[in-house]
Amino acid sequence: MLRVLTKSLRGRRVRSWLAVAGVATCTILVIVIASAYRSVRTAMSDYAGQTSIDLWVAPEGSDNMIRGSFVSFIPLGDIESLRAIPGVAAADPIIQGFLPVESVEPNGPQRRLNLLTIGFRQPDGLGGPPAYVKGRAPRSGDEVALDKAAAHRLKVGVGDTIEFIGSRVVVAGLTTGTNILATQFVFGDLARVAEGSHSEGRASFVLIKLAPGADRERIIGAIEGRSPALRAFTREEFVESNEREVADGFIPLLALVTALGVGAAALLVGLLILSVVDERRGDIAVLMALGTEARAVGQGMLAQATALSLKGAIFGVALSYGLNAVLETALPTIPLRISTLDVALIAGLFIMTGSVAALAPVVRLSAIDPLEAFRS
């Protein structure tokens, strides 16, 4: 009965498809924002969470890469004392800062970007790129590894020369998981980056690799005991702190866009059902005159609203994956990491909201008099 009622009170085809398209567009919008958030969060955690790093040592007051270490530094002289702590297998400094990178003329018009620059001990020091999509790690001060999206923006590839802190260097590798939307990572030689950022003799962070079986908590205590200006974090703590920092910036935007998207979708579905109730008033009166309960008619309307929202959500999800594939090759500067869980939650939210939005117009059914069947 529900199926027949839903079919018999279906809205006009074009309007229904427009509503579906509207819900799909809103779904894509929210999925894109959520996926961008997921991507930035993952990029930060991919870098900070490299398994080769057991502890992050930061200057007091700095507990993540986004907010910290631009005003306070760790003197490089402290590093030797950290290496001397029993259980520490390796301790390497990194220095970070926003530094300019420019393409050079043979590759087309000059382009300049300010990238999040990580200076690390090349070629195998801790804190290098988490993964490469092409090429290899830089081996000398004349080579850098560049995020693939930054390379796309600069129109350069592996083997090309770029201007990096006033010198020409060769792009040895392209990295992935190093795009945080607002900017991308570039990895260069520690000394060159320190010189370029006027931070010689200092480090933003010191990364510690522990010896097998070492007592992590004891070593953290030992590090912090050596200098009250140092704080040591486990890898997990540092990742969590970076993720929290990303979330603090993103979540309000994500929440706002989600609310606007869901609201727009709800309006579309609600309007469509309202138009169906108004346009099909005569048919509804006939159904009621024949003995159909208003509640059954309402259920038919709700089923229609749910079906529209479901179609919109499904199309939105499918198109989001398609868009992601296109962006991946055509516009890698917009990193999207689509999470199945996010998609399921967003689709569920849209389906639920669409159904709820139909409740208001369905309530108007009670104002329809079956007697209208005799007049229509």
Next chain:
Amino acid sequence: MIPLVLENVSKTRGRGARAVEVLHGVSLAVEAGEFVLLEGPSGSGKTTLLAVAGGILTPESGRVFLEGHRLHGDSRASDRGRRAKTVGFVFQRSNLLPQLNIQENVLLMGRIAGMKGADASREAEDLLRRLGLFELRYRRPRELSCGEEQRVAVARALIHRPRIVLADEPTGNLDSQAGQAVAESLAKLAGSRGSAVIVATHDVRLASFASRRIKIEDGRIRPEGNPVSPARPEGGR
């Protein structure tokens, strides 16, 4: 059991200063198999009487019995269920649902009346065959002529073998030939199923199908016209 009894029914439409008493103490009993013509000018209360008889409107006073069950009592849901099972409606326009095909329109009433799927399908096929519409069963209402649409409405009204069919100006929108075909179909099929029929109409040509004619004016039934013998089960003329 007498299919329909109205006892001293009064009904007012509108409110306050605009209230108009449309039915004044109407009493009426319709026997099984009768084909009753309810004649009267516009505004005489024909449609209101049908709506009250069918349980759609509630009278201010008086009693309505469908198959011995008093309508407009405590439970509207119960009234609705009884109406769905025992009453068939034919409106001035066919009022078929445009999204459904002919067969689905007819079956819909079977579902509303609570018929089993197989029974409803069998009845729908039988009715559509007898009405010459079986070949058109998958067409949408807009693909039919007005006369064909109204014959589908007759099938819809009869699929659940109602005890009484209430028809409001069923030939009002049709030319004489189509109107004749619809009236003939209604009388013939209702008669064959033992359903009583009340037709509210201005159309004097329907008199030939009537077993009884009732005139209504200003909401009062006038005892005019001679009762004639009940409609023959398969004839009606």
